[in-house]
Amino acid sequence: MQLTNRKKVLEQKPMTVAEKMYLPAIFNGLSITMRHFFKKKPTIQYPEQTREFGKEFRGLHVLRRDEQGRERCTACGLCAVACPAEAITMVAGERKKGEEHLYREEKYAVSYEINMLRCIFCGLCEEACPKEAVFLQNDKTVPPRFERDEFIYGKDRLVEPLNQANSKDNIKYRY
Amino acid sequence: MKSNRVILEQLQSRFSDATFTEQTTKDEIFTLWIPLDQVQKILRYLKYEIQSPFTFLYDLTAVDERTRNRSTNHVPHADFTLVYHLFSYTGNCFIRIKVGLFGEYPSAPSITSLWANANWYEREVFDLFGIKFEGHPHLARILMPRTWEGHPLRKEHPARATEMGPFRLWDEKEDREQEALLFRPEEWGLERQSEDSDFMFMNIGPQHPGTHGVLRIILQLDGEDIVDAVPEIGFHHRGAEKMGERQSWHTYIPYTDRVDYLGGVMNNLAYLLAVEKLAGIEVPERVKVIRVMMCEFFRIASHLVWYGTFAQDLGQLSPVFYMFSDREKVFQVVEAVCGGRMHPNWFRIGGLSQDLPKGWETLVQNFLDYFPKRLKEYDAMVLKNSLFKARTKGIGIFTLEEAIEWGVTGANLRACGSDWDFRKKRPYSGYEFFDFDIPTGQNGDCYDRALVRVEEMRQSLRIIEQCLKHMPEGSYKADHPLTTPPLKKHTMQDIETLITHFLNVSWGPVIPAGEAMSCIEATKGANSYYLISDGNTSPYRARIRTPSFPHMQMLPYITRGYTVADLLSILGAMDYVLADIDR
Ligand code: SF4
Ligand code: SF4
Numbered sequence: 160m161q162l163t164n165r166k167k168v169l170e171q172k173p174m175t176v177a178e179k180m181y182l183p184a185i186f187n188g189l190s191i192t193m194r195h196f197f198k199k200k201p202t203i204q205y206p207e208q209t210r211e212f213g214k215e216f217r218g219l220h221v222l223r224r225d226e227q228g229r230e231r232c233t234a235c236g237l238c239a240v241a242c243p244a245e246a247i248t249m250v251a252g253e254r255k256k257g258e259e260h261l262y263r264e265e266k267y268a269v270s271y272e273i274n275m276l277r278c279i280f281c282g283l284c285e286e287a288c289p290k291e292a293v294f295l296q297n298d299k300t301v302p303p304r305f306e307r308d309e310f311i312y313g314k315d316r317l318v319e320p321l322n323q324a325n326s327k328d329n330i331k332y333r334y
Numbered sequence: 335m336k337s338n339r340v341i342l343e344q345l346q347s348r349f350s351d352a353t354f355t356e357q358t359t360k361d362e363i364f365t366l367w368i369p370l371d372q373v374q375k376i377l378r379y380l381k382y383e384i385q386s387p388f389t390f391l392y393d394l395t396a397v398d399e400r401t402r403n404r405s406t407n408h409v410p411h412a413d414f415t416l417v418y419h420l421f422s423y424t425g426n427c428f429i430r431i432k433v434g435l436f437g438e439y440p441s442a443p444s445i446t447s448l449w450a451n452a453n454w455y456e457r458e459v460f461d462l463f464g465i466k467f468e469g470h471p472h473l474a475r476i477l478m479p480r481t482w483e484g485h486p487l488r489k490e491h492p493a494r495a496t497e498m499g500p501f502r503l504w505d506e507k508e509d510r511e512q513e514a515l516l517f518r519p520e521e522w523g524l525e526r527q528s529e530d531s532d533f534m535f536m537n538i539g540p541q542h543p544g545t546h547g548v549l550r551i552i553l554q555l556d557g558e559d560i561v562d563a564v565p566e567i568g569f570h571h572r573g574a575e576k577m578g579e580r581q582s583w584h585t586y587i588p589y590t591d592r593v594d595y596l597g598g599v600m601n602n603l604a605y606l607l608a609v610e611k612l613a614g615i616e617v618p619e620r621v622k623v624i625r626v627m628m629c630e631f632f633r634i635a636s637h638l639v640w641y642g643t644f645a646q647d648l649g650q651l652s653p654v655f656y657m658f659s660d661r662e663k664v665f666q667v668v669e670a671v672c673g674g675r676m677h678p679n680w681f682r683i684g685g686l687s688q689d690l691p692k693g694w695e696t697l698v699q700n701f702l703d704y705f706p707k708r709l710k711e712y713d714a715m716v717l718k719n720s721l722f723k724a725r726t727k728g729i730g731i732f733t734l735e736e737a738i739e740w741g742v743t744g745a746n747l748r749a750c751g752s753d754w755d756f757r758k759k760r761p762y763s764g765y766e767f768f769d770f771d772i773p774t775g776q777n778g779d780c781y782d783r784a785l786v787r788v789e790e791m792r793q794s795l796r797i798i799e800q801c802l803k804h805m806p807e808g809s810y811k812a813d814h815p816l817t818t819p820p821l822k823k824h825t826m827q828d829i830e831t832l833i834t835h836f837l838n839v840s841w842g843p844v845i846p847a848g849e850a851m852s853c854i855e856a857t858k859g860a861n862s863y864y865l866i867s868d869g870n871t872s873p874y875r876a877r878i879r880t881p882s883f884p885h886m887q888m889l890p891y892i893t894r895g896y897t898v899a900d901l902l903s904i905l906g907a908m909d910y911v912l913a914d915i916d917r
Contacts, residue, residue, distance in 0.1 A: 184720040191715050192652045201659040213666065215673035215691060240840045243585035281588040281679045286687065286819055287839040289832065295673075 212297050217280045219299040220273055222318045223292055225263050230318060231292035232271065233264035241287035246277035264290070271317060275301045275310040338364040341429065344384055349376060355410055357432070360611050361850040363419075365430040367410050373433055374443050377418065381448060386425030390738050391448075393419040393862065393879040394455035396463045399434075401489045403847075403868040410434055414465060416442055417864070419851070419879070423738065423752075426759055428851075441466035444473075451741035454887045462487040462575075472523060477568040477916060480514045486576055493573075493580045517552075522564045524554045531556055536898075540569050544647055544902045547912030551889070551901075558897045563890045570916035578865075578876025582842025583609055584683060584818045586876070590863075591677040593878055594914040596636035597857045598668065599628045602681035607762055607852035608863040612845050613816040615684045620808035622764035624686060627698075627801035628671065628678075629763075630794040634705070635664040636857035637787050637794075644784065644906035645716045648725050653716055660708055667697050683843065684817030689810040698802050702795060709791060717788060726780035730892050730904035733778060740891065741884035744859025745790060746908065749775035749782040756855040763854075768797050780907035787909065818843045841871045858882055858909055878917050882910035 203210050212218065225231050234251035252269035254262045261267075284293050304310060341364060345354060355367040368376050380388045397415045404411075412434025420429050435442060444467035445452045456467045457476040464485035467473055475482065484491045492498050503511075519526055519535060527533060534555045539545040548569035554562040574593055578586050590601040603625055610617065638661045642654030665675045670691060672678035680687050716722055732742070734750040747754055753772045757765040773789035775782025811817050819838060847869035853862045859881025866875040885908050893901050 179720065179724075181721055181724070184722075188650065188652075188715060188719060191711065195652070195656065201662070213670035213673070215671065215688070216669055217673045235836075237836065237839045241585065243581060243588050279588055279677065279679075280674065281677075282673060282687070283585060283588070283679075289835060297673075 214297055216297040217282045217285075217295040219275075219296055219301055220278075220284070220312070220317055221294050221296050222268075222271065222314065223294055224319055224321070227260070228321050229259075229261060229263040230267060231263050231290045232268045232288075233266050233290050233292075234268040234271070235266075235289065237287045237289060238284035238293050241283045242278075243281060243283060244277045244279050246274045246279075247284060248272050248274075268314065271314050273312045273317065275312055276307065341384065342366070345376065345379070348379060348383075352376070357409060359430070359850060360614075360848040361608070361852075363428045363430050363851060365432065365849075367432045367434060370433050370435065370442060373416075374445060374448065377420075377431065377445055377448055380420060380429065380431075386422050388420035388422045388425075388429055390421040390423060391418070391445075391451055391455070391741055392421040392428065392860070393417075393864070393877070394445075394452060394459065395864070395877045395879075396459045396465055396487075397866060397875045398463060398487060398489045402874055403870065413437060414440055414463060416459070416465070417877075418445075419862075419864070423754065428853075430851075435465065439464050439466070441468055443468050444470040446470055449741075450739050450891070451884045451887055454883065461485065464488060474521075475568075477571040479511075479568070481511055486573060491576075493576050519554070522552055524552070524562055524564065528556070528561075533561060538898075538901070540566075544905060545912075546643060546905070546910070549886075549912055549915075553898065553901070555898070560893050560896055560898065560901060563893045563901065565886050565889050567886060567912070567915050570912040572913075572917070574917040575876050575878055578873050578878075580872060582871050583845050583873065584842045586873070587681065587683075588677065588679040590878075591679055592913060593880065593917055594636075594856060594858060594861065594882070594911050595676055596632075596639055596911055597861075597914075598632040598635070598676060598678050599625070599672070599680055600632050600854065600856050601861070602679070603629055603763065604852050604854045604856065604861045605863045605865075606681050606683060607854065608850045608865045609683050609845060611850035611852065612848050612865060612867055613683065613814070613843075614846075615812050615814045615816060617685055617812045618808045618810075619764070619806040621685050621810055621812070623801050623805055624690060624810070625681060625763050626765060626768070627798055628668070628680070630797045630801075631664050631668055633794045633857050634791050635661050635668070637791050638664070640787060640906075640909040641712065641716070641784075644909075645722065647902045647906040648722055650716065650719070650722065653712060656708075657712070660705065663701060663704065667694075667701055670694065670697055682811070682818060684814050685809070685811030690805075695802060698798060702799055702802070705795060706792070709788065713788070717784065723781060725899070725903050726784060726907065728777075729780045729896065729900050730907060731777065731779045732888070732892050736891075737778070740888040742859070742888065743881050743884075744855065744857075744909075745786045746783055746859065746885060748773065749786045750778035751776055756853055756860055760853065762852070768800050770794075770796050780903045783907040783909070816843045816845065844869065844871055845873075856881060858911070858914060859885065880914045880917060882912075882914035885910050886915050 223231050234249055236249065239247040239249060249271040250269045251266055254265050254267055280295060282295055285295055342354060349372060352369050352372050357365040357367060359365050395417050397417060399412050399415055414435040416433040416435060418431040420431065433442065442465060444456055446456065454476060456470055457473060459465050460467060460473050461475040461477050462485055478486065536553045536555055537550055538553060539550040540548045545551065550566040552564040552566065553560055574589055577589055581589060587602055587605065590605040591598060593601050638657045642657035645653040668678060669675050671694060672680035732750065734752055737747050737750050751774055753774050755772045758772055770793040773786045775786050845867045847867050849866045851862050851864040853860055861881055862879040864877040864879065865873050868874040893904055
């Protein structure tokens with residue numbers, strides 16, 4: 160019977176005598192469980208093994224550099240105001256003469272901190288950034304630690320290393 | 335459907351001495367202000383006497399109006415407003431009744447004698463606003479701790495911990511808190527003994543695997559039989575509604591993810607439908623279909639969690655593992671599309687955050703090929719198992735009338751024989767274009783609730799398949815000035831668009847003044863966001879109506895007379911999430 164777009168009444172039959180003996184039910188259940196013993200195990204032995212993340216996965220943040228290895232962030236603060244968890248703080252500074260190879264814009268972030276305990280990895284900072292500076296990487300997560308202050312990521316851990324500047328193909332323009 | 339005019343005329347002819355003030359709202363729900371002294375009479379009339387009566391108290395809440403910007407909105411003046419949302423199943427329409435209250439701590443007549451589910455709603459309003467209800471049988475705090483000072487949803491109450499000074503627990507305070515925690519059965523309306531026996535009191539929870547979250551149920555037992563059960567909720571209360579008043583319209587989206595945390599994007603949808611009504615945004619077809627597809631994936635994920643844990647509650651230990659690994663398969667799709675798993679934060683005002691990724695068709699198709707086989711195996715393992723049947727058939731029965739009286743929605747309602755599904759009856763987001771059946775039960779017991787949900791997963795697969803086959807082309811964002819964030823190609827081109835971007839991100843969009851309510855068929859029942867804007871960058875009031883709240887309220891009523899073991903079947907079959915109850 161093909162039902163479409165209609166109410167579908169689900170039937171309930173009274174239990175038969177055989178069913179009321181319960182023992183077959185136990186064996187049936189056990190046999191299904193036993194069959195699963197010999198199937199491929201879905202368990203991942205974390206942390207030795209890690210799961211493949213999807214391409215869009217929103218993981219640990221990175222502050223990107225431009226083609227010439229200069230920091231892209233201009234400390235405009237948009238990511239901080241867009242952040243629903245208020246996880247981002249920064250201090251802006253004026254670029255001095257001779258620092259043009261370090262910072263792309265005249266204003267830059269002297270310090271930039273993300274509190275990973277507050278962060279909910281929603282990606283709104285990335286969406287807000289006008290300079291395409293902050294990104295959530297799809298291959299890294301925040302590793303577990305023991306101390307609270309170890310979760311406050313400063314520029315030392317956020318800015319991408321010089322030699323990797325722009326080399327990452329996992330970063331794409333999400334929005 | 336009956337027109338609003340007719341309702342108003344009927345009311346006016348019946349209550350000729352009362353003044354009714356109509357208010358226009360963005361969601362076209364008929365909104366009527368009625369005088370305080372006739373609340374009970376008018377509501378009684380609406381429930382029992384009017385043609386196609388409003389038998390269902392959908393929601394009851396309040397609004398603190400004292401700081402509302404009135405220049406933008408023509409509403410009668412009041413300090414507080416009580417808002418009753420009633421629903422008529424026969425007329426398929428909502429009505430919104432508002433009552434203005436005056437004074438700092440006003441009071442209003444209780445309607446607990448009219449609707450059984452008004453009890454908790456009124457307690458909630460009392461707890462969060464300090465509005466008293468005369469004639470309420472047990473007007474005590476429900477979400478906040480008993481020792482809490484102030485009423486959080488009043489505008490003068492701080493919204494952040496940092497505005498309240500550091501937390502200190504000095505000795506005296508500790509004693510006070512301890513004192514408040516002492517268990518006195520009388521305070522919960524429980525007798526210590528009956529004529530011939532002393533009752534035993536037992537706590538299930540707040541930490542108990544059978545409660546699926548932080549929920550405490552105080553059981554009054556006579557031997558193994560439940561004399562009464564009192565759920566204590568509020569442990570999971572995070573003030574989601576209060577946060578709505580301080581977040582911008584845009585940055586509130588991630589908070590909605592966490593209301594029914596098994597429902598993921600379904601929460602985004604309920605919220606955004608209300609925002610889009612307020613803003614007057616019509617989203618493109620493609621957005622609608624993608625939204626429906628992801629919602630159905632989450633329905634399957636949520637039902638799988640329910641299925642596994644339900645079986646586990648009844649003593650079957652293996653299904654939950656298999657089902658969780660299948661849920662992982664759903665999450666693979668979700669993660670590939672949304673970038674997040676349980677909290678995808680993926681829908682946006684006027685669209686989606688991104689378009690579907692390349693290769694999504696294969697992912698979805700793989701899941702469609704894979705999952706039906708598994709459902710079959712689960713049928714053999716769980717639904718056909720006679721032990722499972724013995725523990726669920728005939729347990730926790732309620733009738734359709736009782737269900738409506740207590741405000742039950744979703745699969746629990748459909749297990750009683752009603753085919754009420756908001757996706758079908760009041761289609762939203764393009765559900766009218768999809769072909770699917772509404773599974774219903776007959777007996778309203780735990781087993782039927784299980785049957786209905788399992789069948790719903792199959793129907794969800796059908797919907798997903800149709801999405802896959804007929805995905806329309808087009809943009810993933812609406813072309814509307816309030817779409818947030820706008821398509822990137824429209825922003826940051828020159829200084830003008832850059833400034834727009836700055837304003838858009840820092841303040842967020844300004845949603846025009848008005849009121850709107852959405853109503854969707856979420857994983858657990860009817861979920862609504864009732865949003866009020868006074869033309870600002872954040873909601874003036876964000877009310878979340880969740881299905882689990884009234885379901886949990888019904889627990890004492892359906893457990894009396896059963897045994898403790900049955901209680902776990904009833905809890906398991908109810909399918910609630912504590913975050914959904916407490917918000
Ligand atoms: S990361 Fe982007 S949004 Fe944040 S301060 Fe830097 S430039 Fe501005
Ligand atoms: S991902 Fe979200 S929560 Fe985390 S820093 Fe960015 S905006 Fe804030």
